Amino acid sequence: MTARSTNTGEGSGAQDPHRDIPEATVARLPVYLRVLTSLAERNIASCSSEELAAAAGVNSAKLRKDLSYLGSYGTRGVGYDVDYLSYQIAREIGVTHDWPVIIVGIGNLGQALANFSGFSSRGFRTVALLDAAEQMQGRTVAGLEVRPFADLAEIVAAEQVSIGVISVPATAAQDVADAMVEAGISSILNFAPAVLNVPPGVDVRKVDLSIELQILAYHESRKAAEADETVDNGSEEGITA
């Protein structure tokens, strides 16, 4: 999913034994962190891998292996300390401090994102909303004034922004991405249904609702086809045993 390019030194190998957490694990760490936060809110101090895994919806062995990439933070025979593990995961992800984020394109979706409170509680702070449309200028959304797109570079520099969200129409997405990169942003979350071209070193993640729905539709089609077949063949339900 991520268009993460290989490191700057293309051929260097760069096998620093420091840490290299598998991408699949990185994608699950936030889930674990959320579960742990929820446990902490219920004043649960300690927790086994089995319980954690169940709450996160994954296999317990997978969870243990994931956590082992960060170090040995559990106690055998007991489990994991909720607060301690939470902190370790947050530190690994890099959300012990807040990341400033900007949103470009304050339409339907952009406004919903700006109004969304879930970001601030999970390590992010929306510092600016930008839009190119004349009639959006000066309007206030979620307590922030909508600023002209031309101010992008200035804002990024002033607030040290490295993460940008794109919620403009697909046709404008590449232009916005180019401007973001030019301004110094190196991570982009893209909601527009467009393939973004970015230079090495810049990460792009895309969220595409139509694709998600179409994947569901595919499985629905097959379920329907399967059901038809089962009707034709008569019942196939496990009467074997």
Place this chain on the structure above:
Amino acid sequence: MTARSTNTGEGSGAQDPHRDIPEATVARLPVYLRVLTSLAERNIASCSSEELAAAAGVNSAKLRKDLSYLGSYGTRGVGYDVDYLSYQIAREIGVTHDWPVIIVGIGNLGQALANFSGFSSRGFRTVALLDAAEQMQGRTVAGLEVRPFADLAEIVAAEQVSIGVISVPATAAQDVADAMVEAGISSILNFAPAVLNVPPGVDVRKVDLSIELQILAYHESRKAAEADETVDNGSEEGITA
């Protein structure tokens, strides 16, 4: 990502040689379809795998292999016919006809989704908006009246809905999912940051913005750390050759 359970007959093996398209391929087919649609709009009749792959942002060999799962729809020495291939992909995904969809939770996000025009053009039709809150009842959003959550079963049955979207707070997500399944929905797109428990045969896909941002944050952290190291070690740029 998908919590698709194994088929009804858990141990049956079900090796129907009919078709079994790899999940990774299924996730890319919608991207190809979008690219093809875009080409068709520009009156481009034919296209090589190389061009398609570039526009979709994937490797051309991978694209060819993906397409080969549907059959041999290309012409060697020429490429693919845009309209023909579009239709074949749409048929495989199952979006030659529209799928009725309902959205539950018409808050910030739900309203943005309801107002989003992109769904209808990609094989989906929002047939109902549901919300539990008293003050939402009777309001009209995107040309549809918001209906009480209690009407869920009735609507699903009347409109033959099999796909549901959840955009309620995380605490309510499991309840809504249960009700959806009870009503006969078998595919769920979940925006709430919660792990949903559903019976076998029901597909769930989740879209979690906080997780996406946290993954970006992780890579940002590492980029920052890397940059620090490079400064310490002096330049490491490819001077080797």
Place this chain on the structure above:
DNA sequence: CGGACTTTGTGACCGCGAGAACAAACTCGC
């Protein structure tokens, strides 16, 4: 203090998916 029990951390195995390379098949020009 020791043994039984619990739970972590990890080694081994397997299957999916990505990518490179190539043979087959088709078109087009002569």
Place this chain on the structure above:
DNA sequence: GCGAGTTTGTTCTCGCGGTCACAAAGTCCG
């Protein structure tokens, strides 16, 4: 009609990721 050129479809290999199973390590009770 035929050869050169082009592009597909497929085979092979390799590495990542998921799962099982177990040894190591710690706790707790008698």
